[in-house]
Amino acid sequence: MRMYDNPVIGGFHPDPSVCRVGDDYYLVCSSFEYFPGVPLFHSRDLVHWRQIGNVLDRPGQLDLPDEVPASGGVYAPTIRHHDGRFYMITTNVSGRGHFIVTSERPEGPWSDPVWLDLPGIDPDLAWDEDGSCWCAVSGVQVARIDPMAGTVLEGPWPVWSGTGLQHPEAPHLYRVGDWWYLMLAEGGTERGHCVSIARARSPRGPYEAAPANPILSHRSTDLPIQSTGHADLVSAPDGTWWMLLLATRPRGFFPRFHVLGRETFLTPVRWVDGWPEVGPVRDRHPAPAAWWPLDPEPSRDDFDGPALAPVWISPRSRPVGSWSLGDRPGWLTLNAAGATLDRPGHTFIGRRQQHPDCRVTALLDPGSARAGLSVRMDEAHHYDLEVAGGEVSVIARIGPLRQWVARHPVPPGPVTLAVDMRTTGVLAPSVTSAEHAVDEALGVRAGGPDTVAFSLEGPEPERLAELDGRYLSTEVGGGFTGRVIGMYVTEGSAAFDWYDYRPTAADTH
Secondary structure, eight states: OOEEESOSBOSSOOSOEEEEETTEEEEEOOOBTEESEEEEEEESSSSSOEEEEEEEOSTTTOOOOTTSOTTOSEEEEEEEEETTEEEEEEEETTTTEEEEEEESSTTSOOOOOEEEOOSSSOOEEEEOTTSOEEEEETTTEEEEEETTTTEEEEEEEEOOOTTSOSOOEEEEEEEETTEEEEEEEESOSSTTOEEEEEEESSTTOOOEEOTTOSSEEOTTSOOSSEEEEEEEEEEOTTSOEEEEEEEEOOBSSTTOBOOSOSEEEEEEEEEETTEEEEOOOOSEEEOOSOOOOOOOOOSEEOOOSSSOOTTOBEESOOOGGGEESTTTTTSEEEEOSSSOTTSSSOEEEEEEOOSSSEEEEEEEEOTTSEEEEEEEEETTEEEEEEEETTEEEEEEEETTEEEEEEEEEOOSSOEEEEEEEESSSOOOTTOOHHHHHHHHHTTOOOOOSOEEEEEEESSSOEEEEEEEGGGGSHHHHOSSOOOEEEEEEEESEEEEEEEEEEEOSSSOO
């Protein structure tokens, strides 16, 4: 039997929403304070996904000034296809609220935003048989709207707020047979996250709750996948049903830490007595009937193209003058826009960490700049491998503390920087085996989720430092995002010839 591995989209890709058009599936995720916003994926089998763009790819669609806090910005998009057009609705919680963009093609271009005056977050779109468009928001309230004009025609009115757990959110409306189903997340997006559902004869209600609610929850279990929730349903051409949802993979000693953010998982759904039935979300499941494996994404970007690949993101904005692919052909040139990674406004271009065990290398020509690689959660939680003034440094920013951990001289010219994330053999920074034995005797536990190691590559590689990964986790830093590993410059101009990201464990999930 063919099996698939979870997560189907690893790393910081939360709040998945999916729609099917013929044999093609399209999926979007939250992007929070990062630009471009709302990554867009395509698949033919729900298992193998390829990012084909970002829905919000220009400043006119997404305004995220420096005042936007970490984990602000764009929350919980929904993607739908109706009458030959794609619709994406989401909320800029740091701006004007809900808005809708549309396109005839998933690759875009997507329209400018049409703003919608409704409360809450997590908006959803659904159409009934007479063409009326319904929008549900957290709370849960429902309104009839004109999605092209951005006007509310009726409502909103409360319809169902779940089973009584906190934060009823992520509502999705579906017409299945003679029933309207309203599925939502509740319990908070932490370890108590779950999925519940109700049904009615009309989007207005009244709704009756499923007798088996919540239909999905991993709370209070020892399953390795936790925080299951914020789900969307989709039917396959063969009539089977599937759920895409977010979940986390915490690791390490109590309370366990997740560092990749909330990821996208896939699980099968059965309909029993008029209700969807969902089993526990496993690492491996029997695969859908369709099977459309993709060639592996290139692990290395040589910056030879006319534009940056869609995987590259930047905090809040990416001003035209802060980067270039043309100043030095075949190199990505970065120009400093801010003097520190500890405050918004700096120049940073990175990609999400998608595997627990992975390795990032990059060839940097620093010139006279201050530049390097950073493993980032937010402005207050990041580890940096920095070249400046003839030396390479490892710098740790953890909350209010900033510490130079290691320094080593480097010759002039290009240098190859390396960062390794390892989930096995985790020790505290620079701990020898003898020191580790003393720590164990004293009850000091090196129980983080992983080790982040920094090296200078070359004929004689130089290991500079190893840091405990727990300090770049959601449990320590807070927020809704995950690690992003990127290139930066905080003084002058520097150029990167290539950047290579690859998983290093046998099980790449």
